[in-house]
Amino acid sequence: GRYVCVEMASQVKSPVSTETGEVGDASLVVPKAYDAMRQKNLLCDVVLEVQGRLFPAHRLVLAAASHFFFLMFTTDMKESACATVELKQVEPEVVEQLIEYIYTKRISVNMSNVQSMLLAADMFLMDPVKVTCVAFLKGHLNASNCLGMSTLADLTHSSELATIAEKYVLRCFSQVIKSDEFLELDVTRLTSLLQKDKVVVSAEEEVYTAALAWLKHDLSNRQRFLADVLSCVRFPLMSRTFLSNTVHAEPLVQNDAECLRMVINGMRYHMLLRERCRDLAEMSRPRCVRRMPLIAMLKGSVPSLFHFFNPKNSTWTCSSSTFGTRLNAAVVYCDGLVYILGGSSFTSPMKSITCYSIQQDHQFSRSGLPTPCDSLAACVAQGNIYVSGGVTREDGRILDFLYCFNTKTNSWQTQPNMLKARCCHRSVEVDGLIYVCGGLTCNGRSRVVTNKCEVYDPSTQQWRVLCPMTHPRKDHGLVVVKDRIYAIGGEGQRGKKTCSGQQF
Structure with a gap:
């Protein structure tokens, strides 16, 4: 799926130098002569093949910059003896930029390539490139792409991006639920989000409205998840008026016995003393209300x-x-x-x-x-x-x-x-x-x-x-x-x- 919205392109340099784009990692310093030889295909001892495109390179240089290539060329893997190594699950344009970065310490990241670049940097174990991509994504985080960034962070083991994206989702829940990404969530991620105490809402009615919108976005395929999704909604936190006039009147709720029971429990919470509703303690736990x-x-x-x-x-x-x-x-x-x-x-x-x-x-x-x-x-x-x-x-x-x-x-x-x-x-x-x-x-x-x-x-x-x-x-x-x-x-x-x- 697409995790980052393509909206604009901008040149991104390393956090160390905003003018040259040089990544400040002394361990990756490579003589300029190596790059000149690469471009003339001199002393290159390996060719990286990506979707039919060929990229000559030096094993020593690749191994010095990437632990992925270091293990490939220094262990008993079959690629260690191959003159041509085929790389899969990556795009040739991204590999071309990564090779350019390995030799020159310069890289260009924009909204069109940042997702592929981060995935490739994670695959090739190139942490400086990951840091640059994460810094770029943090600067472009918004309500329409934060859920996708959270997924991308999980796929690329980017804990910093994952933490920032999750906090943004919880803090800006009211805007996030209006995005296409929210409506396209799978049921596991949706229920995980709706169950969180730290979701910031003006009222629990907002959570119910979001859950119903997700269900109705693809009702024929999602109706079987009705009870699972609505069980994440804390009906006791809603007003009695909303429960009786809106929730109870919803046809999806009326036609499902389990959902009706949830709504009745919410009404029971309002009619009885709290001390008599201990069985509803979990579903009456407050969220971060704005x-x-x-x-x-x-x-x-x-x-x-x-x-x-x-x-x-x-x-x-x-x-x-x-x-x-x-x-x-x-x-x-x-x-x-x-x-x-x-x-x-x-x-x-x-x-x-x-x-x-x-x-x-x-x-x-x-x-x-x-x-x-x-x-x-x-x-x-x-x-x-x-x-x-x-x-x-x-x-x-x-x-x-x-x-x-x-x-x-x-x-x-x-x-x-x-x-x-x-x-x-x-x-x-x-x-x-x-x-x-x-x-x-x-x-x-x-x-x-x-x-x-x-x-x-x-x-x-x-x-x-x-x-x-x-x-x-x-x-x-x-x-x-x-x-x-x-x-x-x-x-x-x-x-x-x-x-x-x-x-x-």
């Missing part, structure tokens, strides 16, 4: 209204998932999931945690808070969620706790209490440290809005006092931009709203 920059907004008292704002095109999107009503909850984003922690219903505080997958448009529950409360704060540090403070609804007690939630093990750990009990405060992470600012605290029997701040180091499990904010505030915004903490808006003393901001 995430869109989205901002999620939950309306304070009715978080069932869940909207996303895309700052790239200034558009709003409403989630199809519905959420139970809760007041004064904390919300964080961690590893592709939005966590809604604590808060209260209209009657009592809540322990529950609701998780929402933006990619799958799917929600599920996680292990609840150790203490039910609302008006708490939360932030993410090193893959864990740190929850602090809050207030209980039963007795109105303001809390000073700090809990750490391990998202991998779904478990809670108690951390040292804050220096000051507080609720309606905010927390952020900077350089592994957790900063807690403002909020509502107790002063004797009265409650006051505070400007006090403190910082926690998870590595030492120590709190220390931080300089206070200029103005007391609660229910404010607290964000980090370029290692600076900004406190914005909120409510000051005596319920006075503020639109001011300050930085730390």
Whole structure:
């Protein structure tokens, strides 16, 4: 097959000299007199025959430049005693250039000959030529030829080219699947690619669409591979809407019992708690998703209204998932999931945690808070969620706790209490440290809005006092931009709203 697209020709020299094309390998230095004698057919002791064309040469020179010829002429191979040696599986034009390179250390590589040149250089064990060909191919790698380059690298044992081509295929999967090379892959290479965790996609729907396109490209010969190919698609990672409206409606899927079972398992994953879908762990393992920059907004008292704002095109999107009503909850984003922690219903505080997958448009529950409360704060540090403070609804007690939630093990750990009990405060992470600012605290029997701040180091499990904010505030915004903490808006003393901001 054709592995490199023929698009243009350009003169390529050795990486050592971009002007002369000389390959910097001192072991291949051959006196110019040898080349002059070769061209006049003087003292030549072997003739290389390729598809009827004859190339006189010197055994000593060939053996010095190629380990292939060295073994041929110095062992008991029959060619060692032959005046004429026939070379097969190579093109005469390529052999002519390789002989020219052996004698002059110059070679011209272009898109028309680079594939044949690399194959021949691998066959004749001429590493400097392989290096030159690989350098040329690396400079011409794109979405339309990277799959072919990967195959060529395997055929020529070019590990560097293989690694670069594979990384390109995985990183640019969305463009690669639109190429003719993708549609012409054999089923073994296709399934190997679709199974990889490191495929970068915007969503799993992209993998399904690519698999279906490959099947339909030659359906009469490929339909027998339907179940094998679609088994590489991770249906649990798709949105419920896409599963029900697109995948389930596909005639190829409807008419295949095994494929229907895969789709049903994908839907089952959305309907049950993750803990009850352990048998789907393999097919729900996430890929390298290319995430869109989205901002999620939950309306304070009715978080069932869940909207996303895309700052790239200034558009709003409403989630199809519905959420139970809760007041004064904390919300964080961690590893592709939005966590809604604590808060209260209209009657009592809540322990529950609701998780929402933006990619799958799917929600599920996680292990609840150790203490039910609302008006708490939360932030993410090193893959864990740190929850602090809050207030209980039963007795109105303001809390000073700090809990750490391990998202991998779904478990809670108690951390040292804050220096000051507080609720309606905010927390952020900077350089592994957790900063807690403002909020509502107790002063004797009265409650006051505070400007006090403190910082926690998870590595030492120590709190220390931080300089206070200029103005007391609660229910404010607290964000980090370029290692600076900004406190914005909120409510000051005596319920006075503020639109001011300050930085730390």
